[in-house]
Amino acid sequence: MDSLAHKWRAEQQQWRVQGLSRSLESLDRVGGEGLRFRDAEGRELLSFASNDYLALSGHPELRRAAVAELGHSGVGAGAAPLLGGERPVHAALAKALAAWLGEEAVLLFGSGYLANLGLVQALVGRKDRLYADRLNHASLVDAARLSGASLQRYRHGDPEDLARRLRQGGGGRAWILSDGVFSMDGDIAPLPELLDLARQYDAVLILDEAHAFGVLGEGGRGSLAHFAIEQPGPLLRMGTLGKAFGVYGAFVAGPQWLVDVLRQRARSFIYHTALPPALAAASLAALTLLRGAEAERRHLHALRRRLREALPQGPWLPSESPIQALLLRDNGRALAMSARLREAGFYCPAVRPPTVPAHSARLRITLSAGHGTAEVDALALALQSALAVS
Ligand SMILES: Cc1ncc(COP(=O)(O)O)c(C=O)c1O
Known part of the structure; x- marks a missing residue:
């Protein structure tokens, strides 16, 4: 054990020197809703780091729904879904999500x-x-590895590179895996081209809509709605309840055969405790709000344009989503920028490898419909002065 501890202490020291060390910080929410938090030193910070795109995580309707279900079902589901952990509220949520999509x-x-x-x-x-x-997000990378299938990683957002690889062919069925909105860059996958290639090569596209549902398209229906695609063909979608929904959990949506197979075969479904029922109830309330949140989505996208226009010279990555990344490359520079923003009252952590590729450290700024225009203007000013000195 001593040699193990020694090895890992040395590694950790190395990470610190390289600006790669991560630390866990407790942020206390101010007032129970909104995007203001207090750090351990008592400093109040406006967060530009959460994925709470529609500011639903503290919404009174979600709280009411969760509390009512808590009174009815208690806290935990107590069992795996197939062994008695499923409650009527889970079924109601699944049905409502399917109807929405x-x-x-x-x-x-x-x-x-x-x-x-x-x-x-x-x-x-x-x-x-x-x-x-x-x-792609780490969970899709890990999923690919776990499957044991042969894996090729095509150039980011590049259907031509994908086509070249598909043309080479091989045994078995072809599957394409992509985020709908890329979590650390914020750009949107070229969905029409990916679906064309899937059709052409008899492949299936698995699309991770974690950052697209609730944010893109009419009714918040994500990337398909964004591109106004009505007949997508070979597509299976996954979404999370922890981002625009403001809750926790996730779902897979598709044809009935898919859900039937997953119920029999998906090990992470079979062997996990069902979602706490109160969270399913809060998600159901969130879905009702999210479907109708067109004004909030318009505001969110207006904030995105406003931020970019206020800082046109910033090293922005291309993005049409609320995820706006300033590419700083150097880990130390990203950390210094984040520290300067904190001094100005903004919480915006530096994102560094291995979350992003080597030499691409950045500030990942996430906007929310809960932000006001004056707050985004103030952030732009703080970014401008931090960029000037770091
Ligand atoms: C693109 C993407 N997929 C999947 C996940 C995982 O979702 P969860 O946090 O619900 O595990 C995340 C974020 O956490 C993500 O950004």
């Missing part, structure tokens, strides 16, 4: 990470071929 069925999972693992593991065979965007 115009899909036949939905299966709930404990988290997006689990949903991606289960979906890919259940469907993709060892002899199949997986083609994954290079910047």
Whole structure:
């Protein structure tokens, strides 16, 4: 054990020197809703880091729904979904999600990470071929590895590179894995081209809509609605309840056969405790609000344009989503920028490798409909002066 502790202490020291060390910080929410938090030193910070895109996580309707369900069902589900953990509120949520997306069925999972693992593991065979965007979320990368299928990572957002690889062919079925909105860059996947390629090569596209549902398209229906695609063809979608929904948990949506297979085969579904019923109730309340939140979505996208226009010279990555990344490259520079923003009252942590590729450290700014225009203007000013000195 001593040699193990020694090895890891040395590693940790190395990470610190390289600006790669991560620390866990408790932020106390101010007033129970909104985006203001207090750090350990008592400093109040406006967060530009959460994925609470519609500011629903503290919404009174969600609280009311959760509290009512708590009174009825208690706190934990107490068991796996197939062993008595399923409550009527889970079924009601799954049904409402499927209706919202115009899909036949939905299966709930404990988290997006689990949903991606289960979906890919259940469907993709060892002899199949997986083609994954290079910047997919870690859960899709891990899911691909777990499946045991051959894995090729195509150039980010590049259908031509994907087509070149698909043309080479191989055994088994081809699967394409992509985020709908990329979590650390904020750009939107070229969905029409990916679906064309899936059709052409008899492949299936698995799309992770974690950052797209609630944010993009009419009714917040995500990337398909954003591109106004009505007949997508070979597409299976996954979404999370922990981002625009403001809750926790996730789901896979698609044809009935898919949900039937996942229920039998997806290990991360079969062997996990069902979502706490109160969270399912809060998610149901969130869905009602989210579907009708067109004004909030318009505000959110106006904030995005406003931020970019206020800082046109910033090293922005291309993005049409509320995820706005300033590419600083150097870990130390990203950390220094984040510290300066904190001094100005903003919480905006530096994102560094391995979350992003080497030499691409950045500030990942996430906007929310809960932000006001004056707050975004103030952030832009703070960014401007921090960029000037770091
Ligand atoms: C694109 C993407 N997929 C999946 C996940 C995992 O979702 P969850 O946090 O519900 O596990 C996340 C974020 O956490 C994500 O950004």
